[in-house]
Amino acid sequence: MVESEKKELFTLRRRTSSEKFIDNGFKYAALSMAAMVAIALFTIFIVVLEGSFESMSQYGLQFLVKSDWDPVTDSYGAFTAIYGTVVTSILSLLIAVPLGVGTAIFITENIIPIWWRNIIGILVELLAAIPSVVLGLWAIFVMEPALRPLLKQLNISFSWIPFLSTEPVGPGMAPAILILVVMLLPIITAISRDSLNQVPSKLREAAYGIGASRWSTIFNVIIPAAISGIAGGVLLALGRAMGETMAVTMIIGNSNNFSLSLLAPGNTIAAMLANQFGEADGSQVSSLMFAAFILMILTLNVNIFAQWMVRRLSLKY
Amino acid sequence: MDNKHQLEKLFQRSSDLLYHPYQKRNLISSSFNFIAALFSAIAILPLLLLISYVIIKGGSQLNLAILTELPEPPGDDLLGSGGIGNAIIGTFIVTTLAALIAVPIGIGGGIYLAEFSKGGNFSKFIRFGTNVLSGVPSIIAGVTVYGVVVSTKLFFGSSFSALAGGIALSILMLPTVIKTTDEGLKLVSDDLRRASLGIGASKFITITQITLPSAFTPIATGIVLAIARAAGETAPLIFTALFSFYWSSGTDALLSPIASLSVLIYNFALEPYKAQNELAWVASFVLVIFLLTLNILARWLTGMSEKRRT
Numbered sequence: 001m002v003e004s005e006k007k008e009l010f011t012l013r014r015r016t017s018s019e020k021f022i023d024n025g026f027k028y029a030a031l032s033m034a035a036m037v038a039i040a041l042f043t044i045f046i047v048v049l050e051g052s053f054e055s056m057s058q059y060g061l062q063f064l065v066k067s068d069w070d071p072v073t074d075s076y077g078a079f080t081a082i083y084g085t086v087v088t089s090i091l092s093l094l095i096a097v098p099l100g101v102g103t104a105i106f107i108t109e110n111i112i113p114i115w116w117r118n119i120i121g122i123l124v125e126l127l128a129a130i131p132s133v134v135l136g137l138w139a140i141f142v143m144e145p146a147l148r149p150l151l152k153q154l155n156i157s158f159s160w161i162p163f164l165s166t167e168p169v170g171p172g173m174a175p176a177i178l179i180l181v182v183m184l185l186p187i188i189t190a191i192s193r194d195s196l197n198q199v200p201s202k203l204r205e206a207a208y209g210i211g212a213s214r215w216s217t218i219f220n221v222i223i224p225a226a227i228s229g230i231a232g233g234v235l236l237a238l239g240r241a242m243g244e245t246m247a248v249t250m251i252i253g254n255s256n257n258f259s260l261s262l263l264a265p266g267n268t269i270a271a272m273l274a275n276q277f278g279e280a281d282g283s284q285v286s287s288l289m290f291a292a293f294i295l296m297i298l299t300l301n302v303n304i305f306a307q308w309m310v311r312r313l314s315l316k317y
Numbered sequence: 318m319d320n321k322h323q324l325e326k327l328f329q330r331s332s333d334l335l336y337h338p339y340q341k342r343n344l345i346s347s348s349f350n351f352i353a354a355l356f357s358a359i360a361i362l363p364l365l366l367l368i369s370y371v372i373i374k375g376g377s378q379l380n381l382a383i384l385t386e387l388p389e390p391p392g393d394d395l396l397g398s399g400g401i402g403n404a405i406i407g408t409f410i411v412t413t414l415a416a417l418i419a420v421p422i423g424i425g426g427g428i429y430l431a432e433f434s435k436g437g438n439f440s441k442f443i444r445f446g447t448n449v450l451s452g453v454p455s456i457i458a459g460v461t462v463y464g465v466v467v468s469t470k471l472f473f474g475s476s477f478s479a480l481a482g483g484i485a486l487s488i489l490m491l492p493t494v495i496k497t498t499d500e501g502l503k504l505v506s507d508d509l510r511r512a513s514l515g516i517g518a519s520k521f522i523t524i525t526q527i528t529l530p531s532a533f534t535p536i537a538t539g540i541v542l543a544i545a546r547a548a549g550e551t552a553p554l555i556f557t558a559l560f561s562f563y564w565s566s567g568t569d570a571l572l573s574p575i576a577s578l579s580v581l582i583y584n585f586a587l588e589p590y591k592a593q594n595e596l597a598w599v600a601s602f603v604l605v606i607f608l609l610t611l612n613i614l615a616r617w618l619t620g621m622s623e624k625r626r627t
Contacts, residue, residue, distance in 0.1 A: 243454025
């Protein structure tokens with residue numbers, strides 16, 4: 001009697017087939033959506049690779065070192081653009097890293113009151129929200145004209161340095177580098193700030209406790225503890241700088257002629273794509289695709305290296 | 318003996334606990350304070366200059382006519398340049414299309430990673446791929462969509478189209494949405510899941526009724542930020558959505574080229590005519606205000622979720 005009552009109360013309810021169907025269907029729908037990431041990546045890779053095939057077979061690795069880009073004679077080499085991409089991104093990073101990390105330290109340390117620091121933090125993050133095309137517009141009409149006298153003076157004083165050997169004529173690599181600095185600052189600051197905030201306060205207290213001053217604590221304790229995040233952020237910024245298109249396209253001058261000078265107009269791979277891809281035909285399209293492929297490989301390596309570095313350098317407390 | 322003497326001296330010196338501002342270490346410390354302050358000032362300066370220029374040059378010319386009229390082709394009329402009405406609507410349409418594609422896929426993918434995957438190679442690869450995809454330069458997304466959709470005339474024989482632009486932007490939005498969904502769902506306590514499954518709810522009900530609603534704010538923040546990023550993008554649109562000087566209307570509106578604020582700024586900034594340049598400033602003003610509003614909305618959403626958690 002009691003046994004059967006118990007059975008009534010605790011019957012095992014089997015999942016109905018419709019419920020099972022919904023559950024499985026939902027799982028596979030989610031799975032296929034996750035797979036879209038892989039599909040998108042492979043599509044990008046295959047389209048760019050397939051498009052560059054003609055140029056690859058024609059020029060091979062010569063494409064990387066040839067500096068003539070001439071649609072008239074149909075002869076293409078991407079050295080000018082590769083040089084521009086590498087030089088603008090590295091130099092802008094060299095300027096942006098101290099500024100960005102310095103700002104991050106300034107707003108995570110208690111040098112000034114907290115609400116001031118919050119305001120600076122919010123302002124820097126808002127800078128990240130400004131689209132690059134607006135930065136480009138500002139660079140053309142405000143920044144570059146304002147900087148030109150300074151760049152001219154640099155050219156007059158240091159014209160024996162090959163990097164400053166040409167007279168600035170407006171758009172060029174130097175303004176492009178500076179606008180990239182403005183673009184990279186918020187990325188580096190935001191990521192450095194996050195990783196500095198994650199350093200356990202015990203480390204800081206211990207350092208102060210044995211008599212370290214503020215800045216010896218920062219340099220010897222806080223920064224080494226946060227270095228994985230900072231380095232990852234710097235590399236992400238490098239990837240962003242290489243792929244940055246609009247602001248650079250608008251201010252770099254889009255010149256296909258190679259010049260060592262930073263004051264001369266130059267080109268980057270992304271700028272070349274934005275500028276020429278729409279009107280290109282024939283083997284120029286293929287060469288542009290080849291350049292895009294090189295850009296993709298560059299940014300891919302930087303991004304993978306960034307992820308590896310964050311894992312590798314992260315300290316375990 | 319000598320040793321003891323030295324120790325005493327040392328003890329005496331260090332027992333002075335007063336702060337000496339001109340001691341070497343304190344001088345070094347305050348000079349570093351100054352350098353850090355200087356660096357922050359340099360970092361904020363461009364933002365202040367930029368915002369003030371956009372407000373002064375763009376905001377001062379703002380009026381209802383500019384917001385509702387069509388832009389005039391450069392060179393037609395040296396004084397007037399029309400308005401940015403179709404570009405505002407175009408940005409809205411293209412961004413909405415992108416969101417309609419990227420948000421469901423992104424949330425679905427995020428659900429898979431957080432709720433179904435068991436940490437196997439596939440989910441590791443998808444997480445890695447999400448990071449890689451977020452690092453792909455936006456211009457390459459544009460080139461790819463040009464190759465797949467525009468040059469092959471994939472959609473009913475249309476080449477440049479709003480739809481192609483939306484697809485290009487959705488590639489850029491996808492990683493952000495997946496990442497924030499994945500991370501938002503991982504923050505949901507496992508107790509909730511077990512409780513729901515324990516009282517007999519199916520996995521589908523658990524996810525849609527319990528875990529997704531509790532992760533609403535982080536996911537919504539991610540979507541708002543993704544939309545803000547997409548709305549400001551130019552590079553993926555210049556050879557997918559192209560530009561148009563007309564209103565997009567009619568049945569094939571989504572299959573024909575469409576204007577957008579960002580492409581308008583790009584095209585008109587490089588024109589030699591002053592009237593067009595001025596229009597680019599107005600468009601920048603509208604775009605920047607729109608994006609800052611979205612960012613403040615995202616910040617407010619994050620603030621809400623933090624308040625609820627504590």
